[in-house]
Amino acid sequence: MSPHTLSMRLERVAAHVPAGARLADIGSDHGYLPVALMRRGTITAAVAGEVASTPFHAAERTVRDNQLAQQISVRLADGLAAIEPGDGITAITICGMGGETIRDLLESGKARLSRRERLILQPNGGEPPLRHWLMGNGYRILCEELLRENRFDYEIIVAEYVGTVQYTAEQLYFGPLQMQARSAVFLAKWQRRLREKQKTLIHLGRARQAIPEEKEQELAQEVRWISELLACPTDSSVQPIDR
Numbered sequence: 054m055s056p057h058t059l060s061m062r063l064e065r066v067a068a069h070v071p072a073g074a075r076l077a078d079i080g081s082d083h084g085y086l087p088v089a090l091m092r093r094g095t096i097t098a099a100v101a102g103e104v105a106s107t108p109f110h111a112a113e114r115t116v117r118d119n120q121l122a123q124q125i126s127v128r129l130a131d132g133l134a135a136i137e138p139g140d141g142i143t144a145i146t147i148c149g150m151g152g153e154t155i156r157d158l159l160e161s162g163k164a165r166l167s168r169r170e171r172l173i174l175q176p177n178g179g180e181p182p183l184r185h186w187l188m189g190n191g192y193r194i195l196c197e198e199l200l201r202e203n204r205f206d207y208e209i210i211v212a213e214y215v216g217t218v219q220y221t222a223e224q225l226y227f228g229p230l231q232m233q234a235r236s237a238v239f240l241a242k243w244q245r246r247l248r249e250k251q252k253t254l255i256h257l258g259r260a261r262q263a264i265p266e267e268k269e270q271e272l273a274q275e276v277r278w279i280s281e282l283l284a285c286p287t288d289s290s291v292q293p294i295d296r
């Protein structure tokens with residue numbers, strides 16, 4: 054991967070960054086995403102935030118090698134602390150981290166959000182708690198994508214602040230729009246997950262060691278939800294409720 058050839062995952066993230074955006078890419082690593090978007094003329098300015106010094110220096114190098122230091126500020130900072138009030142950020146990407154980590158970065162950096170920026174999030178697992186945070190903080194999910202690359206399932210969640218939005222527990226679990234669209238890749242992912250979870254349940258039933266009752270019930274509920282989802286040819290009951 055390089056700023057010339059992004060992975061398919063980052064290409065799909067890039068597709069959701071609005072033209073003319075001022076982007077904050079948090080956890081930028083080598084800075085490939087903001088540099089690629091700037092080279093293409095998609096964005097007008099960017100901040101590349103990194104908490105760790107090796108990727109921070111790598112991002113600085115990518116920006117320097119592409120003569121983009123005037124347009125892209127690389128900052129060593131924890132999460133949204135990379136964003137400064139004068140940046141006028143209109144889109145934030147946070148990609149390649151667990152959903153819980155992304156949620157924690159959004160929560161701890163809430164004061165840095167103007168609520169006018171588009172959030173483009175690409176969690177590696179842990180999507181339900183992230184969607185829960187979005188709902189709890191008034192962000193409506195505008196678009197969801199699921200893609201498979203190198204045998205991994207990646208989700209992309211695009212959200213914007215609307216004030217109040219309500220999703221059901223199943224919508225938070227599967228993704229409200231994905232549940233509605235029922236794409237082939239979505240159904241294939243949940244077929245795989247169902248098999249894994251059923252195996253785990255059988256294994257737990259056989260193993261004599263006690264696991265917390267709550268954990269087992271949670272797993273059984275997930276198996277029920279997935280089975281219902283896969284059994285149901287179309288589902289018209291999944292519209293988000295805007296208030």
Ligand SMILES: C[S@@+](CC[C@H](N)C(=O)[O-])C[C@H]1O[C@@H](n2cnc3c(N)ncnc32)[C@H](O)[C@@H]1O
Nearest residue numbers: 080081082102103104105108130131132148149
């Ligand atoms: C797996 S890499 C993903 C890089 C890139 N965003 C991508 O999707 O290809 C995660 C990056 O996030 C950075 N990171 C983790 N926690 C962070 C935090 N609290 N603030 C800023 N960066 C963070 C790590 O140092 C690492 O470079």
